[in-house]
Amino acid sequence: MFDLRELFSLGETCEINKVVEMDDTVGNKSIHLNQLLSTSACVETFITACNTITDKHLPEGFITIGHSVEITHVAPTLLGSSITYKATLREISANKLIFHLEAWDGVGEVLYGNFERAVVNHMALMDRAVERANRLKEFK
DSSP: OOOGGGTOOTTOEEEEEEEOOGGGBGGGTOGGGTTBBOHHHHHHHHHHHHHHHHTTTSOTTEEEEEEEEEEEEOSOOBTTOEEEEEEEEEEEETTEEEEEEEEEESSSEEEEEEEEEEEEEHHHHHHHHHHHHHHHHHHO
């Protein structure tokens, strides 16, 4: 493998500005909250932000995958509201990239957290997935 500290700089950021749409609401999971931004939609946007930072630096054949995510959702955001997401690379440890996450709307903070992504060889990952699927077939 290679040294990620030679490919990435701590402090790299990506900001994404979005308007909360119906697909981003909790309504796709619970009709009682159908006007509110869902945490899962925030995680999807943060995946995009982190990949925007990482994809341009990684050698051919390498990708990042989610390893762990921790989100604290502190305020509700309504359908139609504008929200800004920001991912900042804060730490590099072995094959892990740790991002600080934050999002805010026109009133203030909406959520914050940390996202750990692992750098892996895409083909090796797929080989492991196929091997696992084959093992599952053996148990049926």
